[in-house]
Amino acid sequence: MARVCEICGKGTQVGNAIETRGKAKYLGGVGTKVTGITRRQFKPNLQRVRITTAGGTNRTVRVCTQCLRSGAVRRVVRQKPFRLPAAEKAKAKT
Numbered sequence: 001m002a003r004v005c006e007i008c009g010k011g012t013q014v015g016n017a018i019e020t021r022g023k024a025k026y027l028g029g030v031g032t033k034v035t036g037i038t039r040r041q042f043k044p045n046l047q048r049v050r051i052t053t054a055g056g057t058n059r060t061v062r063v064c065t066q067c068l069r070s071g072a073v074r075r076v077v078r079q080k081p082f083r084l085p086a087a088e089k090a091k092a093k094t
């Protein structure tokens with residue numbers, strides 16, 4: 001499903017966009033007036049990241065930034081390039 005976090009299920013929410021005009025009273029004006037109210041959508045900040053699942057496999061998912069910051073998912077650990085395995089390092093030393 002589009003625009004939905006695969007971890008927490010956060011999706012698009014609707015609200016109002018309020019248009020105002022005028023100068024606030026505390027700034028010396030006569031006050032602000034609401035000149036229009038229209039519907040709008042609040043969309044979650046989704047990122048496509050590669051994560052490690054509980055089974056140990058890697059896959060790409062769409063996750064909201066709150067799940068990333070809270071540690072709800074574990075990102076794929078990328079290995080350094082040209083890294084020798086431990087067994088080959090031991091042979092190289094001897």
